[in-house]
Amino acid sequence: MKRIKLVEVRSELGAGTRGASLGIDALRIACLNKGSDYFRRYNSVAVPDLNHVLFEKNHFPFAKHIDAIYTVQKGVASAVEQTLRFGEFPLVLSGDHSSANATIAGIKAAYPQKTLGVIWIDAHADIHSPYTTPSGNVHGMPLAAALGEDNLPCQRQALDAETEFFWRRMQNLAEPGPKLLPEHLVYVAVRDTEEEEETLIERLGIKWIKLPEIQAKGTRQLAREIYEHLRYCDLVYISFDVDSLDSSFSKGTGTPVEEGLFLSEGENLCQDLLENERVVCFEMGEINPTLDNENTMAKNAFNILQKATAAIERRLRLEEVTGRS
Secondary structure, three states, X not given: OOOEEEEEXXXXXXXXXXXXXXXXXXXXXXXXXXXXXXXXXOEEEEEOOOHHHHHOOOOOOOOOOHHHHHHHHHHHHHHHHHHHHOOOEEEEEEXXXXXXXXXXXXXXXXXXXXXXXXXXXXXXXXXOOOOOOOOOOHHHOHHHHHHOOOOHHHOOOOOOHHHHHHHHHHHOOOOOOOOOOHHHEEEEOOOOOOHHHHHHHHHHOOEEEOHHHHHHHOHHHHHHXXXXXXXXXXXXXXXXXXXXXXXXXXXXXXXOOOOOEOHHHHHHHHHHXXXXXXXXEEEEEOOOHHHOOOOHHHHXXXXXXXXXXXXXXXXXXXXXXXXXX
């Protein structure tokens, strides 16, 4: 059977709040406390992080630490690409969400001729560029990088040459040009956006499934509709930011937002989406145990991770039985 491989990315360089680098270890603690053997069952690779640069002066106000983030992302893209080339399923556990740009680049490097769809389960749209960002935090930019989008009609600030250099490098990570088309991106549970992002989402016509629709239709019907929308995509990548959960469950994340998914909705959504044979990668990120004195977020996230992984394994077994791979 095709094996799952954990790709651990402890970088938190893209986040505005410190502590996301500890998210994977918080998951491991939740696993131990539950008496699970989850982290013994799977091989893992840890991508080198450069979190030590957080102690150094930042030279990029509109894309903080983008030089170091670019180096980390090269490692992430390479690890994802190699995992896929070895015939394994990369399950990415990340610190901050900026790494998703590299995950997408790694998938495209492994399958350059295939069309990729992205399901983005998150409270945030993460589609700012250094030209539009209000914060300078790169975890708000991965989809703009993957789409090759600067959103210049909504430009707030001019960039210096060095920031622009690294931003172009990130947009062209692994291979030149956009990795993703707007019609192949689906937002789920996104609810905390800036005007620049909303303008861009409307201009690009990105499908946006908000909470009332999720609650009205249920996760199984929703999964069917999402895959119908992505019918022209050969491959699908699912990215799950734990702040997609309602803030009552997600204290332990850098930017919790009210009116999000309930735990059962998060679990069911991931399970239903992961049963599709086109899914080649799943990512979970933005757990920050320093904001959470009882490790509740990691416990909740670990339950979702276990159920998501079980869904992946069921599907991989089915593919083996039916001879598909």
